[in-house]
Amino acid sequence: MTMHVLDAFAQFGFMRRSLVACLALSVSLTPLGVFLLLRRMSLIGDALSHAVLPGVAIGYLCAGMSLVAMGIGGFVAGLLVAMSSSWISSATRLHEDSTFAGLYLGSLALGVTLVSLRSTGVDLLHLLFGSLLAVDNESIIFIGVITSVTLILLALFYRAIVFESFNAAFFQVRAKRFPSLVHGLFMALVVMNLVAGFQILGTLMTVGLMMLPAISARCWSNHLPVTLLLATLFGAVSSVAGLTWSWYQSIPAGPAIVLTATILFLFSVFFGMEKGILPVRKKVICPSSQAMEISQLRNIK
Template identity: 55%
Template sequence: MSFLQPFIEFDFMRRALLSCLCLSLSATPLGVILSLRRLSLAGDALSHAVLPGAAIGYLFFGMSTLAMGVGGLVAGLLVALVSGIISRTTLLKEDASFSGLYMGALALGITLISLKGSGMDLLNILFGSLLAVSHSALLTTSLICLASLLMLRVIYRPLIIDTFDSDFLRVGHRPLAIATHGLFLFLVVLNLVAGFQILGTLMSVGLMMVPAVSARFWAVRLVPTMIIASIIALLSSFIGLLLSWYSALPAGPAVVLCSAVFFLVSCLMGRANGWLARHSFRHSGASS
């Protein structure tokens, strides 16, 4: 088929699609759990929190994927740790403590990059370069995807119990609850670091959260919601890359824009909680 020609002919298009596939499989299910735990803002905050560490790696090693990735991982985990301490020692909840930290982290990261880098370097770090994904970056993303899925499988049961009935786990097994939450946030940061290398710090959370909240309009059970979210993320990536190729749009924003369109369609037509489904249910209830 002619519209598949870019993926057939060009290696960089295949690498871009495969990297998005990895993120769709590992990051999007984490986004579903974040939304269920009412920590959607945490994903956005942690994506910004990655930036200062990536900027420090950039200052010392230039545009080194490894240095910026390690720096971003350390910075993201540090912000998650500080946020946890604030939420447990003050009256603020965790999402509020994240909101108090992430804009400062974003501003610090941009300031550090501006000390050495050009405007183009800043744009690449903020918005990514999806069509310039290297073989090493794809390999790193693939390994992160595999490790995330394996670790999520290990902590899945206590994580879901803590998500739907946090008091049950924290009263009887408090150390397990703390360890599970810590590992979950580690997975979130790890996937945001992988996404940062592909979509940039501002766009990486888009493929994690937007398909996740879209899927909740199509399913009410957890596993089907995760599967639908991954499918929406993959379709957004595929369509976004084709739009980028044929319309000369920036690839990363095109992918996230497609996921936003899926979100609006889901709000309207989702069979579980979409506007049309709720409206028809109310109409049929009133008629009966």
């Protein structure tokens, strides 16, 4: 049975390339999802995944299905929306989530309109939901570079990103101008990884691989290193299972991977050790606390 499932990866090169690309994305997308979760910005990732579409569309109109052109366009568009949202929220009394909502909805409509100017329905579906057949060696290199840069920057600025994620106000007082740089760097990494994933998962589905494994991991652990490791593991499992499902059921890869991640999310919600509804562990009773409860009952009697 196992060999039958792996036949697609053994026989077809594009399936192996898709698997490598998805595993690489799992390594870089899921840690960013964990930090977005800690910052209470889970839906910001969804907004940014829509915001990159106008830039991707402009790159498509200028250079066709050029990965570099669409990647640069998507990165510029996403970063512009992120920085514009921060500026508008600081210049007005609107919260940042409100400005994000307004900007990303307009960006999504603009992107779909631009793609529709010179494309077929197939091209639009490819940009929105990704395509297994589109993964080539250039895509592997592109995703590999972005994953490597992301991991290096996360390692270098790990402490700063963690401090800002847990207590942004305290970090801002201690570091003065540094928090805005850390926040800008973090948002740039989020946009860059969303752009990296659009060719396989599409602009609408990439955020699913970013956030669902992160939320699932949070249900199992309260320790940040363990949560990061579990999120990466859940992302890898979702990628392998989703790609296999996509191949044998002839459905788009992006939705298949996200649906698999959703199944893991629902399982974690019900059975997660830390935040699950029905945690898969027994309550451990401390002997000292048990003795204290017994003495309190005796005093009542």
